[in-house]
Amino acid sequence: MRLVELARHDHILVQVIPFSVGAHAGFAGGPIVLATVDGREIAYVDNALRGDVIEKTEDVAAIRRLWQMLSAKALHEQASIELITKAAEAWET
Template sequence: MLTLVRADAAPPWLREWISVEAEATLIRWFEPSLIPGLLQTEAYARAVLTGGGMLREAEVEQRVTSRLARQAVLTREAPPEVVFVVDEAVLRRQIGDRKVMAEQFAHLLEVGELPQVDIHVVPAEAGMHPGLAGPFILARTTDGAEVAHLDNQLRAQVTNRSEDVDSLQRAWERLRGKVLPRRASRELLAEVAESWT
């Protein structure tokens, strides 16, 4: 039932991904410009969705509802292992007001305590890296298949084509070589959190 609610509130082009995400055993998510949707607070998500001025109020509310409902995947019974990697610029970009950012960072630090969740940061000094080409998500399904999700201005693309998945897996491995370890990433999150309070 929850999956149906999430799917109905989501844009049609995202529904296929939501069903993959709901059943995944492993999710690897890279974001170069925003906090990943599964980690966003309601206020941050609303600020993201209203910030561009492209959506009507009803669409914003529908997408916020869908985004928040999808987060149940992190705390469901037998949740997937989830590894988030964000570019350091994400932490320093103000979305909404300072209160929104302070709340978002408190949430990041809390979710980062879940045993199946890792949050890593690609530090600014890493310079050029493969993730700068855009966000992507890799999910492993219960049958061991790999599925990728790519986002752009118009819609999401979901693919399980081996060439696409292999390319994104290589990008992921190169990215992982640039990230701060879990503890150093958490320390950076805590440090930047202080700057938003």
């Protein structure tokens, strides 16, 4: 339910890619964070071994393209929140 709480913030977007989509570009990856700091876009990527802050312009652009591809496969924000809520409620019972 913490994801649902975070999704209430205007600057946070939570989207879920359902298993029914099958394999996709982010299947083996972890969370992606895109942020603007002092007018520059940076990225943070996380995996099982470590997290990395990406600052090189070309690399941030590649992460943004990956995010766009994943977002296109994901449920809309509200549908994602409903799915998370339903899963959390099922887990509690």
